[in-house]
Amino acid sequence: MLNRVIDIEHATKVYQMGDVEVRALSGVTCHVEQGEFVAITGPSGSGKSTLMNIIGCLDQPTDGAYRLDGVEVGDLNDDELAAIRNEKIGFVFQSFNLLPRVPAWKQVALPLVYAGASDRRERAVAVLEEVGLGERLDHKPAELSGGQQQRVAIARALVTQPSLLLADEPTGNLDSKAGAEVMGIFKRLNRQQGLTVVLVTHDPAVAAQADRTIRIFDGMAYDAADIIPQDSAPGESEAPVMVQVTVAQNGRRS
């Protein structure tokens, strides 16, 4: 069996909003193996963002287990979660989230600051060259196009050599050409370097470029590539047209 990067078992997430309990995730089980390129899709309100936050170690499940690259995340405290995020996860956001008025190489070096690395500039420059921005090291975000900004953000995500690249609607703010460029970088990183990429999107065209799609619906995960007929899918009546399946409760091989 390959090394499992994401291993989520029966994860639930319940928010308390005043007197009302909101169940954002109701028992999600999903796995991502090392080197996979997976898209997570689902309509808004489906629990997609909650799942992404949990995968990204920004949040912890109320119940259930999550192992990230072999580390049980459920019982870590805030500072340990911060260290895990720093070490194992590279984030790419829809809105880039670059710091204003800061040159590109410093943006990329930011995670290294918190990792306590010393050879920051060299490493940042190397990754920027890898995403084709070797000529833009000292440019500030305002001096870069949207596509270039997102490539800076990707470089920032890669600089700590994470186990997982987690991208949240990475093409959402880009025109189609820049979007294609960014998707091209993801694919290249995945194919050539074996980087595990998880992409959260509601755009079917973007999701289609992944090897596998996990659909989130009503707080449950369905694996679109591994369809098993199921009689009692929750939220059946609202389910999309395609035949819905739950991921097997007893764990599954891929």
Place this chain on the structure above:
Amino acid sequence: MSILESLQIAVDGLVANKLRAILTMLGIIIGVAAVIVMLGIGRGAQASIEAQIQSNGTNLLYVRPGSTQSSGVRQAQGSAATLTYADAQALAEPGAAPAVKAVAPEYNAFGQVVYQGTNSNSRVTGVTPEYLDVRILKLASGDFIDAAAVNAKSTVAVLGANVAKTLFGDADPIGQSIRINNVAFRVIGVLASKGGTGFGSLDDQVMAPITTAQARLSGSGQFRGSNNVSTINVQIVDAAQNDAAIQQVTAILEERHHTTGDNNDFSVLSQQDILETAATTTGVFTLFLGAIAGISLLVGGIGIMNIMLVSVTERTREIGLRKAVGARRGDILMQFLVEATVLSVLGGLIGVGIAFGVAHLIGGMSVGSISLNPTIGLDSVLLASLFSIGVGLFFGAYPANRAAGLNPIEALRYE
């Protein structure tokens, strides 16, 4: 992450927002500069006042008559006429009071001083020859009153610098005849200006032999067979003997007046007492100025807190991002604390610089006779600097804590 690292991040953050950083610092700059300058002005004034008092001679005691009691009500100090010329002579007796160097009794009267068409209402002081040395006076021209003049009750006068200027303008007063309360006096000398203002300035008085003043000007009364005097100026050997001199003078006068302690009909006031009183007064004044300036420093601190809160809100997404890429709570806390401290320390340093500039600028100015000569002490610089660091830490703590406590998910989603 080290402090140095936080410092780098904080400085980067401030450089990225230069105008805001400068505006924030302004409060601290003004506060620190104000504290230092105000304390400096207070100290300068204190030194100036002390110097003025000391110019009258530090080794000086004033013996004044006590107060009278009229129908059981105690009247003002000096209202009794219990001090006499004989008392002064007793104090001056060689060996009587070893701590006493010289004794100069004076008798004060007011009179209208007239020269041709010009006149001036002046204090006329009857003095003895010792007065010149005891009160550290200098003659601008002519001679001072000598013993012969005192013995002979001569109608000669020495003019204070202001009186001479009022009556004679630029003409030479020596040898001229003036009238004091319709008695003709010959001017024999003019004193050099001593400065000093207000009531009792020596520049505004006319001096005549004490005997003449007593007999001819306001007709002093007598007490135990000797003419009254208004004040006995006593010069002591040196400042260290101040207390001994007070004791000796008091003992001699108690014996002569047959009084003790509380019911003494005279009082002995030393120049050092006056100095201490003045020091206390100016000390309070300095403290007051410093406190007002301190309030402006406090307001500057609140400005820092305000801006830091705005900064935290404005940079919510940045904080979210930093947390997402691995910043721990402590890292964010440190970043904002260091930022607030850098602001206040930098503001403090600039404030110190400005304080020195302002002190230099107003160095030559004066208020009345008191010259503003701000003396900036190292202690006030240290105080203001430490206080500004404290202000930064204190007012930075709340915003920093708020930033550190932000939930990264909500922070990243913040619009």
